[in-house]
Amino acid sequence: MGFRKLIALAAMALALGAAVPGAGAQTVEKKDLKLAVGGKPLLYYLPLTLAERLGYFKEAGLNVEISDFGGGAKSLQALIGGSADIVTGAYDHTIQMQAKGQPIVAVTQLGRYPGIVLAAVKRAGEIKSIKELKGKKIGVTAPGSSTNFMVNYLLAREGMKPEDVSFIGVGGGPSAIAAIKRGEIDAIANLDPVISQAEADGDIAVIADTRTEKGTLDVYGGPYPAAVLYATPAFIEANPKTTQALVDVFVKTMLWLNKASTEDVLKVLPEEYFLGNKTLYAQAFEHSKPTYSPDGRFTQEGAEAALKVLKAFDPAVAAASIDLSRTYTNRYVEDSLKRLAK
Template identity: 55%
Template structure:
């Protein structure tokens, strides 16, 4: 009896000691416990759920060791997935549509952002000349990377304004402080970017905002509906070969979304690396508050949102034939359903 009491006490106080094989058993249960995820601009709030899942230990809780490769933009992380150097990507949902047209079966399994969270802003010194999207003709516009979601959003706005996609020059400025530096140095006339970069530029008094998709109002004004943003996506072949691994990742991200839904801004700031603050914790908190509505709370992508994403792509890419796209193949909700049931 004394031994049983001691074992019970040990299990309550030191669960890792009482059950030393638990983590190993979890890791052995997934097909690929060591894997790599690509991302294009990890410090951006667009990808905050990825950083939180990592920093809060949720990947490890699922028996996974996740290496994160940070690229200069979402288009580059997509290229890494197609090339086979990463197993999955946290990137824009629209890539699942674009790649279907190219006969590549890429599928999202959980939504991380329900709004793009992208802001199109102009240099304040040019604000008297650039009052509308049409006024950007002939200008230099900074984006995280050509072909990334920040670039595509401007292309969509151009189409609505009657401009051609090559009516301006698009310059890759990266995903972090380099975007701020490009505006400070006068290398660009406008910028399509995300927080905390946008909030930093705003605080410095360098920009005037033209389009803001961090909010419901701004998103609906541009797209006429909701538009899913960052998701976790894989090649369908990887999903088929590694269903337990995909489930474990979906579990970790869904748990992160639920934590994020209730977390205070101070808790979020404390959870991310200090370099994400761009030297100003209060600014990071301000940026998070501005972008908070953009994060998904349930991870789902409904039919209307998928159609809005298809419309965005079809409008900006004449090679996309909407009739040839099967939207049911862009999102596999089975893993999310199981994560919710757990």
């Protein structure tokens, strides 16, 4: 084959590549990614489902396989065990894992308020205060998840320990509602749409609510980072372009969500997310909308609030010297915002 023919074939290949949607995938180091999440239908993780269904991952040239686990602790285990590349999970885990000498880094913030609600199950009897939870069974998405941490902190504020109650993993969907209905738990720490469904059914009485700024301040004393996208430092170092592409996707999603109407959001979501009641889901979304980050940025104030909370009940964190600057970075978010502003 002559030299000119080789050049012509190469040019044709380039032209074809440019014509293929998502051909930008050639610029990322790792196109095929495994993402773990603990409770994907929860409104806590709404930006992930929106990014997926709006087609933003594909637009960025990424093929993202999403594995949904029963709670954030299990998705973290998937990352540490090597079966996931990245996780949408609680920011708290970045601090806890640094204390264990296994650092992970948050690269985009999805939630600025946790959106977690602690409520008493009415059929279990009247429970109005944290102290009255002693000896009770509390349903959380999964032991070791952010729902568990919120209860731990509220117990610590009252001079109590996690061992003073029994934690039961109930997931974040119909299984949580079933646990309430069957009387398997005395209280629940969970998120929307589960909480709104249980409230509408008259099954729970709210004790603490972090779906609003005021509620978050009442519980934590300051802003509190919730869901984030995190990865290991090794992944980020080996895949800087892939990391940037992922952050671009989530920043674009946060900006879309900031402007979207309730109807816009409902049109994108799968029917099974509504738990059989689309109107109630719409109300749950409106309750939760203030919890989302407007742009994906982290704040030092939020990181410090999370550290204070974890120190209150986690001996490993309390004993460790935590460098918060290594738990998150705004580098990729700032780059995304600059380009999206053009």
